[in-house]
Amino acid sequence: MSGNSARLNAIASIITTPIVESGFDFVSSPTSSVWGENVFSLDKMEQRLPKAIFKSLKKTIMSGQPLDITTADAVAEAIKTWAITKGVTHYAHVFYPLTGLTAEKHDSFFDPDGDGGTIATFAGKALIQGEPDGSSFPNGGIRQTFEARGYTIWDVTSPAYIIENPNGTTLCIPTAFVSWTGEALDKKTPVLRSMQALNSQTQRVLKFFGTDGPFVSATAGAEQEYFLVDNHFYYARPDLLACGRTLFGAPPPKGQEFDDHYFGAIPERVQAFMFEVERECFKLGIPAKTRHNEVAPGQFELAPVFEFANVATDHQQLVMTTLKKVATKYGMVCLLHEKPFAGVNGSGKHVNFSMGSSKAGNLFDPGDTPAENTQFIVFCAAMVSAVYKHAKLLRSVVASASNDHRLGANEAPPAILSVFLGAELNEIMESIVNGGQVTSRKAPLNLGVDVLPQIPKDSGDRNRTSPMAFTGNRFEFRAVGSNQSIAGPMVAMNTIMAEALDEAATMLEASDTSTPELLGKAVSDYVKKVWTQCSSVVFNGDGYSDEWQAEAARRGLPNLVTTPDAVGVIKEQRYTDLFAKYGVLSERELDSRYEVYAEQYVHAVNVESNLVVEMARTMVLPAAVRYQGELASSLANLKAIGIESDHTTILQVTDLIGSLQDSVAELVALKANENDAADVSAHCHFVKDLILPKMLEIRKAVDALEDIVADDLWPLPTYQEMLFIR
Secondary structure (H helix, E strand, C coil): CCCCHHHHHHHHHHHHCCCCCCCCCCCCCCHHHHCCCCECCHHHHHHHCCHHHHHHHHHHHHHCCCCCHHHHHHHHHHHHHHHHHCCEEEEEEEECECCCCCEEEEEECEEECCCCCEEECCCHHHHHEECCECCCCCCCCCCCCCCCEEEEEECCCCCCEEEEECCEEEEEEEEEEEECCCCECECHHHHHHHHHHHHHHHHHHHHHHCCCCCCCEEEEEEEEEEEEEEHHHHHCCHHHHHHCCCCCCCCCCCCCCCCCCCCCCCCHHHHHHHHHHHHHHHHCCCCEEEEEECCCCCEEEEEECCEEHHHHHHHHHHHHHHHHHHHHHCCEEEECCCCCCCCCCCCEEEEEEEEEECCCEECCCCCCCHHHCHHHHHHHHHHHHHHHHCHHHHHHCCCCCCHHHCCCCCCCCCCECCEECCHHHHHHHHHHHHCCCCCCCCCEECCCCCCCCCEECCCCCCCCCCCEEECCCCEEECCCECCCCCHHHHHHHHHHHHHHHHHHHHHHHCCCCCCHHHHHHHHHHHHHHHHHHHHHHECCCCCCCHHHHHHHHHHCCCECCCHHHHHHHHHCHHHHHHHHHCCCCCHHHHHHHHHHHHHHHHHHHHHHHHHHHHHHHHHHHHHHHHHHHHHHHHHHHHHHCCCCCCCHHHHHHHHHHHHHHHHHHHHHHHHHHHHHCCCHHHHHHHHHHHHHHHHHHHHHHHHHHHCCCCCCCCCCCCHHHHHHCC
8 A cells, every 4th residue: 555545545535525514594594693692691691680680790790890699599590591491401610721721510400309300400509619620730739639629610700601512502601710729720810800900900090081980891802813624634644633733744836925825715615614613603602703814825714803801711712612613514623723834824813902991982092183082192101111011921921832933933923022003103102202293194095096985094004013013993912822822911911001000090190180281291291201211112113024133132122032931931020029919810820820831831842752753753764765665676677777877866865864863863862861851941941952953853854855755655644735625
């Protein structure tokens, strides 16, 4: 049997498989009709709860008021009754451990009734509290193996929802996850704490503008990029199966250089998948808005509308789960790794961040006259201050082994954190510092074609190379990886903004603001202080350029290129003090996160290096040696009949085989010594400085062999096949 039989069978299966076995009837059952049908939303609460209880619960959800525990039994009964009408038999406390994934503990509604039957029960206590194992998830030493008690605690601000399965449905209750000793073991708890801190400090600033009062929430909308590959290819690639990325793969003859995939016509099979993803999102109340082809072949994007940060964080986890689940129905696998294919664009999760309330509106909305919008100016300046002071923290919270392959590449923001404001905002800030007038740039755009209407021209361009770009009424944090929870970035942004607004409020409170003119002067003084100290973090140019790397160094901006460089930032005393001051994370909780994230980096590289050795030995080398043997036999046969042939190819193959064998042996020897690292930090640097370079050396030899070895012997699906055959 030829070495590439799996590849040929995969291709044959793909081109003979129907695109969609059975579709939906979108006429009689339009997607809009299923919106929120599987969510226990406010309108369902209002229908099913006594008025007083609903009013109390709504106040907690919308205004951040303390939860009245006495309402729990009534809420539990209402949720149970609603869920059973939807066919639900079990409920699950859903939580978000430090793995960055979603975890669930399922229990049945039904208990024996003592008379040989069953009765559905769901008390308030079961709604509020569950008890999963508190020591089996990564916890950075907070819990030992024998210290197993942990609690899941109902998060009333994130609605319960129902997940459908072909054999039943489950009620899912979003929860926080804490240890028996009270420390956060999850991603949700710090998000909620940071939102509370942000609201507290924002109210102090808003009172100067008469817009304080209603709860101010951070809001987020996370654009999710992803790749789709046919599952036949996926299961023929051990690296995709175990690591989520290709450890080997020669560049295809054609990549993304023609820019013909970006925003191109969506393939029919993929579009069918997208329709079902959106339908499932709509059922769960996830406001999926935009879909399109991304830059790389085989890459796509889904973008939602803004939501409260906590709900957006939970919904992002559901989006990732939904993408993976639905892809299997269409014979595909959704890859969420940041860099599944070398040489083409990787995937990010651009987090659009803003904040606001029902009274203050969107605090990052400049309005039609931003130069006169004093409230907006304060919050914009606060963001500049926050990023300048805590650029290293923002880099740290997006650090991972997988995101290291993407950050700084030619499709992602650099590891250097900077802020893009655009021409008009930049001019406004400088005019406040230096004096002068600002001219509005919102003139109509005339295209010189009579049949095309004039459109309003935005006051500033967009900058896709900036890690933190102002895009009209929000800041877009583009450095977040496609496979990451947005919880960590949200915690960081909420907390550093809370500190920046604390400083702004303190300065305003110390000033005379008794008249509009004096308030304007106080704001101007604050902006001058921020701009004088922090403007070096503002950069409106090309973040991909080599010139920016040199310029950033001259400005003194940090450049933490890899995870081992970045992840240790959270152990610095300044961040211990920062998170403790605003009640977001204790020193013990921060230390635990460092241990977890550093260990995850080591584990990720270890799995990859183990697989590099296995695939090189059992798949690549046998194919190369077989080809070497075929070449040698052919040369010998030709020589036997008096024909001398060119030996170039066999010499190349022989040299590459020798190089590959030597490099694999060296990697194995390195791995035998890696446990000698003194601590997890030393271990991180060991794998970064020694293991990863050796893996790249092996990849170089393998990829060179792929370009030489006969196609009928090569065992791995190629980039050309995986990226272009749908």
